[in-house]
Amino acid sequence: MTFFQDLGITSELMFILVIDLTIAIVLLTLMRYLQGWSVNVNSRDELAVKDNFAFGISTAGAVMALGIVLTGAITGEAASSYAVEAIGMTAYGLFGLILIKIGRWFHDKMALNEVCKNDLIIKGNVSIAIVDASAAIATAIIIRAVLLWAEDLTVNTFVAIFSAFAISQVMLVLLTRLREKRYAGRNQGASMQQALAAGQTALAIRHAGYMLAMALSFNAASHFIIYNPEAYIGNLIGWSMFSIIMLATLSLLITLVKKLVLATINLAEEVEKQQNIGIAAVEMALSVAVALLLTALMA
Known part of the structure; x- marks a missing residue:
């Protein structure tokens, strides 16, 4: 105990850390089982008996997403009591879990409206699973940013969080529609969703990069929008305008950087025709790198 005291860690703080960690582990475990329950399958059978890689990727995305959200719920500051800490961590954690599930449902119905995501994942479609996992992680990055932006633990706080979350989901759908339009224009009107359903993994990796990049750039909004829990319309307008500008x-x-870094390479040919996973991975890395740099500069 002397060692921890030398580091400035008191017994009260250690107990709060234990509370937060315990709640986080319980919620992560719950998320794993929710993956199976939501599609009426046994998660253990899909992961360990059937060796369903797609289900594993989708589950990994959900678990990672919740872990990201929980980092936004943990402030690092001790609450006024153990009960308040437990209630706050549980409330934010459960709210984050619910928002992740809502986000995935909205993405399924609006962004992936031409395919049945759950059926394809159960059948082992890795491409759809990559998009699903990336959408969950992107949603979590946004939720975390909003949790850090908001303050206190009131009804108005949750309204403010949900407002920003709703805007982010609309922007993810808009991003998907823009990517679909560009894909159709280069492929004689073909559907990007049908290409993903057909198993084009390279296409899924590239699209995942765009979604993650948009989520990371959304993070910068918290540095410019002043938190006012009672300004419902103002919050919606602020997040909407900033999201459009950032997108x-x-x-x-991203277009400029890819043209410079991947000069002389026909990206559409490599990714969409030849299904070059290596090129798609580089594109994904560049998208995320640009978003991280942009967010850091604006912070």
Whole structure:
């Protein structure tokens, strides 16, 4: 105990850390089982008996997403009591879990409206699983940013969080529609969703990069939008305007960087025709790197 005291860690703080960690582990475990319950399958059978890689990727995305959200719920500051700490951590954790599930449902119905995501994942479609996992992680990055932006633990706080979350989901769908339009224009009107359903993994990896990049850029909004829990309309307008500006800026920068870094390479041919996973992975890395740089500069 002397060692921890020398580091400035009191017994009260250690107990709070134990509370937070215990609640986090319980919620992560719950998320794993929710994956199976939500599609009426046994998660253990899918993961360990059938060796369903797609289900594993989807589950990994959900678990990682919840872990990201929980980092936004943990402030690092001790609450006024153990009960308040437990209630706050549980409330934010459960709210984050619910938002992740809502986000995935919204993405399934609106972004992936041409395919049945759950059926394809149960059948082992890795491409759809990659998009699903990336959408969950992107949603979690956004939720975490909003949790850190908001303050206190009131009804108005949750309204403010949900408002920003709703805007982010609309922007993810808009991003998907823009990517679909570009894909159709290069492939004689073909559907990007049907290509993903057909198992084009390279296409899924590239699209995942765009979703993660948009989520990371969304993070910068918390540095510019002043938190006011009672300004419902103001919050919606602020997040909406900033999201559109960031999406446009990010798209232009990613296009420019890819043309410079991957000069002389026909990206559409390599990814969409030849299904070159290596090139798609580089594209994904560049998208995320640009978003991280943009977010750091704006912070």
